[in-house]
Amino acid sequence: MNVLIVEDEKSLSHEMEEFLTHQGFNCDVAFTGKSASEKVFVNSYDFVLLDIGLPDYSGFDLLREAKDGGSDAAFIILTARSELDDKIKGLDLGADDYLAKPFSLLELQSRMQAILRRKHGLKNNVFDIGEFEMDINNRTVTKNEVLINLTKKEFDILHYLAINKNKVLTRMQLTEHIWGDIMEDDYDSNYIDVHIKNLRKKMGTQGDIEWLETVRGIGYRVNL
Amino acid sequence: MKLQVKLAIYNALSKALIIAAFGFILPLVTQQVVYNHIDKRLIARSDRVLKIISRGGIEEIIMEQDCSFESYNILKEEFVSIIPLSNEAHPPETVIANEEWNVGGENLKHRIIRQSFVYDNQLYQLSIGEGLGTIEQLNITIVQFTLAMMIILILVSIFMDIGFVRILLKPFNKIVKEKLQLPQNPSNYNFKEHKTNTYEFNYLDKSINQLMRKTRDAFLIEKEFIANVAHELLTPISILQNRLENMLINNEVPEEFENKILDSQKTLKRLSKIIKALLMISKIENDQYLKQDEVVIEELIDEVLSELSELIEEKHIVVIKTMQPMSQFSPCNRSLLFNMFFNLINNAIKYNNIHGKIIVNGWKEDEDYVVQITDEGIGIESSQVENIFDRFKRFHAGEDGQQSYGLGLPIVKTIADFHRVQISVESKQMKGACFTLRFPHIDASQH
Structure with missing residues (x-):
């Protein structure tokens, strides 16, 4: 490139x-x-x-x-x-x-x-995250064809973490990615934590989510 | 007191004074004029009588028996009398005076000329009188009529004065209304001169224009300064931010410094947020945003609520929305209005209690549409309420442990002003806050 x-x-x-x-x-x-x-x-x-x-x-x-x-x-x-x-x-x-x-x-x-x-028009618009499959075109996450019902923001966070896999993303970077400039907020806010908590809750019941790691004091990382 | 009223009162008083003076002098003057006329007539008549006597002798007139003569006309308004006087008397030759005169057993007021003359060595006094009753009546009528006419004329002239003053002051009202009262952005202030042939108003108009030119220049310099500073600061911030990012990504730094770099990034982010917020406010105030959109406010609020739905759920907040139907609000800038509602609702969530409520109400009021966003959170300290939209006071808000609202609310206020939306806030500490937005001229019958 x-x-x-x-x-x-x-x-x-x-x-x-x-x-x-x-x-x-x-x-x-x-x-x-x-x-x-x-x-x-x-x-x-x-x-x-x-x-x-x-x-x-x-x-x-x-x-x-x-x-x-x-x-x-x-x-x-x-x-x-x-x-x-x-x-x-x-x-x-x-x-x-x-x-x-x-x-x-x-x-x-x-x-x-x-x-x-x-x-x-990349054909590999579907990729694996652990046991899960992420389809970027249809904006869905599935495991064994079972749809995980994620909100728009949850999907965006997971997607952002996945394309930057093995890198720590700070709460600030995640906030900026999903809210843009509009969120007039301090970056210690737990908004991102709320979304991650929901992600873990929804996906954890379907499979292993060890790969979604909390990096203490910094943010989150997808280890794949 | 209005100048117009003052002038009217002054006019009325000065004219009333003239009437009073006139009302006092007029009867005297008319009386004098009337007496002059009567006196001339009386003198002429007495001259004629004396001529008749000198030509034809007095005998024809005076009866033998009492040597005197008295004659009245039928309405007793005139009389002529000649009486002989004893030769010792020395009456003045001619006297004119008002006197009561007994006419056929009736005392009537007359103007009488008395003239003494000698005929055949006998002294006579000729008296010719003219009744004053009718004339005095006439006199009163004339004075009354004249006064009435004057009062009417003065009333008419007062009304005309008021009207004239109103017309005269029209340019003044127009200048004040158009140049000073209408909320105007100094950068596109209307400098058009008003056409008036009153020197003072031209002078006023020119002075206001002069003042506004100075204000505009200062305003533009300030705006440009803010915009330039903001712009010049963003580039170095960009460099620093990317450099710190690279340091983290490339694992160049030992772990103990990672947190310091993260903190630096946060600080940098805060700095860039402040600059961007100032830039945004300056751009809105400079009319650099277009107003080309039409939005239905309720739809916009729904969109913001759905954008924030996860945060609302997380805090178990109940949103109660009751909005009367409305038509579109236009012209407006959709993304700015979105930003405004986002900030307000986000604050309502952020400062709310767990299981709290957010109440969104919307209703028509006269021509306007009012939206009210109420929360049950920690509210705003009463001493802070009036400063809450003030962008520079906000910076100090965090110092004494009070929560700072950042530049969110100043932005909200600027966006509201940009759309001529009136915004106000009521709040009591620990009781929540209520923001009221009044959107001008939305016709709710459509939609």
Whole structure:
């Protein structure tokens, strides 16, 4: 998977590069709109992570040019402006997703995976979590064909933990993933704990859920 | 007191004063004028009588027997008398005066001219009188009529004054209403000048515009400052957050530091939340959100309740919702209104007791639609109630152990203001809080 990171803030692009490389992506970096424009036309990328507020170039122009030039990369717009209009404009121009800074790298990765699934219609939309099966398209969790009745939020939490398996997810990251920015809350709140408790209750009666681990003081992890 | 009333009272008093003065002077003046006329006539008549006497002799007039003459007209309004006087008397030559005169056994008031003359060495006095009864009657009538006419005229003029002052003050009322009373965002304040040919109002209008230009500039500078600061801060926060994340993910740090990094992340998150909240408030106040949606408020509340259903169940909270049907509220920004109800209901859950209640009521009131969200939780300390929507006071709320509501309620207030929704709160500590939202102009007959 080839990723182009277009970000004029060098420290930030460095952190993104480090994370994505660690996750197995091949990263290329452009600090200016001009060099990004050249790179998009010369190379073939699966993802372009595009900062809208470039000093020399409007990210929107770059997006328009690339789309007109027939690039089939998936574009994710990154911006600190978080203007609603920007989001609509970006998506109208053919961007695949939109992330407001500051964002979590795990959130970025999960968005990228979601785009991959959408774009390529991945056949393995069903995967195993322990003895359970998770179907992402139909948003269901089953064990031996028996449906576990999960709420939307419970499913989202489990899914987020599963795609980031073997990593500890903090309550903060989970809260942000399922509530976005709207939850004006302190992060020691037990909202996530409530959902995990319900998940354990519902799935525990059907099978073994040892893999769903509470990491004391930090958050949760799916060990698979 | 209104200027209009003051002017009317001043006008009425000054005119009443004029009437009073006039009412006092008028009878005197008319009387004087009438006497002047009568006197002229009396002098002319006495001259004629004297001429007749000098030409034809007095004998024809005066009867032999008593040497005097008296004649009345039939209505006893005029008389002529000539009486001989003893030659020792020295009456003044001509005198005009009012006197009672016995006419056929009746004392009637007359204006009398007395003129003495000598004929055949005999001194006579000629008296010609004119009755004043009719004339005085006429005099009274004239004065009464004139006064009545004046009172009527003055009343009419007072009404006209009031009307005129009202018209005169119209631009003033319009300027105050349009420029000062209507809630206006300084950034898109209406600077249009009002057309009026009254210098003072033009001056007022220009002064208000001048003041508002200054206010607008200060307002815009403040908004821009907030937006820029917020924006410039988010990028470094982004870098720090991702760096800390990488440290955790790559297991670069010993376990004992993990918790410190987590705490740092939380602190960073809090910082970015505050900045984002300020940015959001500043953007709402700058009208940077579109108002293009139509929502049915009840549906929006249902959506928020379902979004929060697990938290409600977890606390065993009972939600009682009673809402009269309503039409759509538009134009509005759906996601902002969602955010507003989310914050309110989330607070109602967060600060509620286990097995508590949340009561959501909605009803029409006049043109408006009122939504009330009541909880049975810990409530708000009475000294805090009035500051609850104040964004800067909130920052200090946590210091003395009081719970802080964060920037949630200031955001709620800003969103409500943005949609011209009136919001108010009533609360007693340990008795819960009640938030009342008044949505303007929803026609409940549709839907």
